[in-house]
Amino acid sequence: MAKKRRPAAPSQPAQDKPATLKDLLSSEVLDKLKAQANEAKAEQERRQDEERARAVEARKAEQKRLENDFEYLLNNSSLDWKKHK
Numbered sequence: 001m002a003k004k005r006r007p008a009a010p011s012q013p014a015q016d017k018p019a020t021l022k023d024l025l026s027s028e029v030l031d032k033l034k035a036q037a038n039e040a041k042a043e044q045e046r047r048q049d050e051e052r053a054r055a056v057e058a059r060k061a062e063q064k065r066l067e068n069d070f071e072y073l074l075n076n077s078s079l080d081w082k083k084h085k
Helices: 027-067 070-076
Strands: none
Touching: 027 070
């Protein structure tokens, strides 16, 4: 007795897949959204760079202030004067 073969399960064609937002939007709108995302990313990087620059300036100002503070220099200097002969 021969085995009966079942028909193969039909595979879903690409047309039956649910539509995504990218498929529904026109290419012009997609380009605008991509440009806007790139601008937002560039703006965020610019803000981070400015924040880093401000932090560096604040550290430099604090260091300059401490260099003019005699008590700080006295507490943080080496008391081994033989090195400076």
